[in-house]
Amino acid sequence: MVRRVQAEGRVPAVAAALHRADRPLWTCEVGGTGNDTALGPQTLFRIGSVTKTFTAVLVMQCRDAGLLDLDDPVGAHLDVPAHGELTVRRLLSHTSGLQREPHGDVWDTLLAPGADELLADLARAERVLPPARRFHYSNLGMAVLGQLVARLRGGTWAEVLADRVLTPLGLTATTDRPGPAAATGFLVDAYSDEAHPEPPTDFAAVGPAGQLWSTATDMARWAAFLADPAALDPTGAVLAPATLDEMRWPLTVTDETVWGAGFGLGLILLPQGERVVHVGHDGAMPGFLAAVYGRRGGDGTPGAMGAAVLGSSGTGVQVMELPHRLLAAAVEHDPADVEPWRPGPPAPEHLRGMLGRWWGEGFESVFSWHDGTLQARSAGDPAGKPPAVFAPLPDRPDVFRTVSGREAGELLRLTRDATGAVVRLHWATYRFTRGQETFDGYDFRR
Structure with a gap:
């Protein structure tokens, strides 16, 4: 060449x-x-x-x-x-x-x-x-x-x-x-x-x-x-x-x-x-x-x-x-060598119950724990699109800062019920729930 x-x-x-x-x-x-x-x-x-x-x-x-x-x-x-x-x-x-x-x-x-x-x-x-x-x-x-x-x-x-x-x-x-x-x-x-x-x-x-x-x-x-x-x-x-x-x-x-x-x-x-x-x-x-x-x-x-x-x-x-x-x-x-995946430690106990699928604005997002961080992707994201990555606020255990990806800079807040289970998320102030809901709270699972 x-x-x-x-x-x-x-x-x-x-x-x-x-x-x-x-x-x-x-x-x-x-x-x-x-x-x-x-x-x-x-x-x-x-x-x-x-x-x-x-x-x-x-x-x-x-x-x-x-x-x-x-x-x-x-x-x-x-x-x-x-x-x-x-x-x-x-x-x-x-x-x-x-x-x-x-x-x-x-x-x-x-x-x-x-x-x-x-x-x-x-x-x-x-x-x-x-x-x-x-x-x-x-x-x-x-x-x-x-x-x-x-x-x-x-x-x-x-x-x-x-x-x-x-x-x-x-x-x-x-x-x-x-x-x-x-x-x-x-x-x-x-x-x-x-x-x-x-x-x-x-x-x-x-x-x-x-x-x-x-x-x-x-x-x-x-x-x-x-x-x-x-x-x-x-x-x-x-x-x-x-x-x-x-x-x-x-x-x-x-x-x-x-x-x-x-x-x-x-x-x-x-x-x-x-x-x-x-x-x-x-x-x-x-x-x-x-x-x-x-x-x-x-x-x-x-x-x-x-x-x-x-x-x-x-x-x-x-x-x-x-x-x-x-x-x-x-x-x-001559692409880079593919690094093998290896099992890692589990998510922190206080976050395990909130992992998985959540609905916000009518769309599904998936929250997961990888490489020692809390992450989120839209369910329809194409392969290769980087996830949103969150870092905990040291003085607020259920509040995270989005450090990269979608909504970078915004806060993610977890809301728990009397048993300690996470029942609601607010990300950049938008409400996320386990089921699809309208903005005024209608739950399609009912």
Whole structure:
């Protein structure tokens, strides 16, 4: 598959890697670097806007540390001449309405502003849409967030990134400077076999939106982290799994009529069907394309699964689809091993009598005890749909909080009769009974 993309896409160099918790790392490189270095797993490629996922993680680290709130206006943390009322959340999800690029013709001059100039020029930047109106991609917005992180942490964006993300996760090849082991990026002529090298570029203060270089192996590991952080960062040193859950929740779609892609907090979300989603980002810079995605959900998907494909052509668009095909093919042809079921301890005695079928709103739900937790599913739920999971409130033994699934966040309350038997449930205030009842209490068993 990689060789076909390199040949048919006419990409001078393609590097691919696939990471999963249950198999050795898989890599493949095809082509040549276009310079005196040999193409291999340690060859650096520019990853472009995949950089935004790193900046987003840095922002969420600041939130978790109490340095900001996602609904804070950026002007509360940065001295800006305009657009200070735009919130961190809107900038992360590309729903702020801020124009796409910094002021000026950056893509003509290839001269990016410094930090002071970037912020000062916000006075000349447009709000092209009202906030929250729709998805509108903005490199400028992510660059502003990079400056916000640098200001809050007391260092440059690159220094903070290396200290707080790259080093803890072992992404030793990822850098804001290419170094001698980098491939040359090319524009491949549409009507001949000529490949012309693109000029090197330094995006200065716009770096948080697209400056980084990396290897396919580092990026496959990063993709696996975005999909399954607990496997690569079990102590939550970089980011708590619950925070990644929050980042992966879709806040907008990228097309109002074709809901084929969503955007969370700095992350692209691509549904694959059968309750599978690929999470990550694409990247494009002069002479380079990159696609880095982790896989979540579905039968056969192993833990910590991520794929990265990096290419040294700005027009080799086949690179962008290849990670998704690699992930799907790996699951189809080498699925995760099926873990055997083993008997477990019984449900707590005070809950055993309430397990089974209950009726609410005219529909049946099944309450059960699995994996040490109280769970509930609608009787008609399709296979693979996650259950609602409940956690007891420590000071109220017959009250539970829904911690995931349907009605997440809502309370489940048990009502008992004089004998101690559970005779009624209230979930999100809706009444559940052992038999089907109308809202005013008519029991169809009578």
